[in-house]
Amino acid sequence: MSVLPVNDTSLWKPTRLLNRRVELAVKLIFGLFALVSVATTIGIIATLIFETFEFFREVSMVSFLTDSKWTPLFSSAQFGIFVLVSATVMLSGIAISVALPLGLLSAICLSEYASPKLRSILKPLLEVLAGIPSVVFGYFALLLVTPFLQSITPGLEGFNALSAGVVLGVSITPLVASLSEDAISAVPQSLRDGAYALGATKRETIISVVLPAALSGIVSSVILAVSRAIGETMIVTLAAGQHPRLGLNPFVPVMAMTAFIVQASLGDTPAGSLAYKTIYAVGMSLFVLTLILNIFSFWFVRRFREKYE
């Protein structure tokens, strides 16, 4: 075998200049696409802030936060945002008290108790539940769950927070289950073995070792689910009603923040009118609520995440 010639420059013609230009072009293209998504987010937030600012030039912050009625479309308009917030909080509260036990217990069942075969059936089923359009859930709440609840709950009105909240909870259950299951599965097997090797039963291992180790993941899944519930629109618009009402009575029609946005957007709301700006003010409030939750979740995960080697 002959030895390869060393430094025979005539054989090598690298296209360095072209390469550099292609690299630059590729970088620009990727940067541009990244910029589009960032710019969209910034644009939305800027619009929200601008229109909200316009809104507060006509309505004082004090009445926005303290009015006990929400009647922006009436001639004697009142803008008590807490009327809508109370409905949204109540709906999300009912939803999470359904979704947390359902989702967490299914996650434990899937990751700790189910055989691989059972798991391969259950997990796709749960994901199908996540794929059901929310409008279907809304009709399901209105036409099936509400009549059923009315038959066991005297005084339950046709539109009510209870039914909407329960169905909302079912709709976010897959989210809680799936993310919690990820968190539980991420707990190293060595921790479980450690507990078993001290004479712990399966239940003791799960409750005292696995769940605390997965806590940060579980909490962030719950917060994400609450954020989803707060922003969810179709179910609460269809099943909870359109009646702005301050308070936490789940048996009567209420109006969630998203439901107001739907109602006001569907009507003839001229651009620049106060009603138009109100939509943005409510949108901004929604945004702030979810942002606070997300920041809390971020903080919580960083504070309580256990690092395993």
Next chain:
Amino acid sequence: MDEQMEAVLRAEQVSVSYSGSTAVKNVYLNIPRNRVVAFIGPSGCGKSTILRCFNRMNDLVAGAKMDGRITFNDVDIYDSSVDPVDLRRQVVMVFQKPNPFPKSIYENIAFGARINGYQGDMDELVERSLQQAAIWDEVKDKLKDSGLALSGGQQQRLCIARAIAIQPEVILMDEPCSALDPISTLRVEELIKKLIENYTIVIVTHNMQQASRVSDYTAFFNAKATETGGKMGYLVEYDRTENIFHNPQQQATQEYVSGRFG
């Protein structure tokens, strides 16, 4: 082997298979009380597998199957009347990688005692266990801190303290020092020698010096290739440690302890 020695654990004709393929075959072994027994041998020879049979940890592995008989204080531990949870309280295990629970140091110790219904003074038990594991002086001022905040060597001694806390008879150690630095290894070895007054210890190790330093008896396992291309482990020789290292009866043992393979 001294026949008069009282055996705590006894393995008779033990074979273990995972999903049908035999991992280790036909092991006979007695573990004498208040002694350290080391299992040595190349990777895949089944030493950890046998260790995990002694407290039925293999029950937790899907597809694992054991044949033969293992007795603990003359009771067949695979008998249907034996609760593996109860067995593991008396035959505890310390693992290769330190695995403290994501709890405080105190709770790491108290957990095992609590689930096993300990009625005595918990503070005293925690202190005594940490003292026995030679880690008390390092952690006594931070019992509320997370066990995960300790160094690797401290974590492993915490895991040993956690095992001692439930007052077992036997401590199984599966390569307890392989993830530790030499100083931490030395401390764990000193600890093992001290613990032997009260406990029986079975230790799996890849480190032959460690086996010769800490153990009274050594079992040498080897592996041979099977027709299907897998490996099957078997017990080659089991004797007093000085005999295994200085006067082995088998050619394979001689070659392994002198570093010719493995």
